[in-house]
Amino acid sequence: MDLNQLLHRHQIALMCAQAAVCPEARYAHRGMATLYAERIDALRPHTDAPMQVAASAAALHDAG
Numbered sequence: 160m161d162l163n164q165l166l167h168r169h170q171i172a173l174m175c176a177q178a179a180v181c182p183e184a185r186y187a188h189r190g191m192a193t194l195y196a197e198r199i200d201a202l203r204p205h206t207d208a209p210m211q212v213a214a215s216a217a218a219l220h221d222a223g
Contacts, residue, residue, distance in 0.1 A: 162202050169195035 160168075169192055176188035 160198070162199065165195050165199045165202070169199060 172188050172192035172195060176185050176192060179185035179188055
């Protein structure tokens with residue numbers, strides 16, 4: 160998957176997590192968002208700036 164596909168799927172997973180009606184579905188979608196975020200971070204060039212995608216997905220995953 161290329162970076163654009165991963166970014167798209169990450170966003171969809173976050174929206175599905177937000178719209179989920181049961182905790183299990185919310186947890187599963189947040190987990191997928193976290194995995195996509197990790198792959199996105201692995202593909203992006205590394206700089207001294209913090210990687211915001213993984214941090215935001217991890218925060219959502221931990222909140223649920």
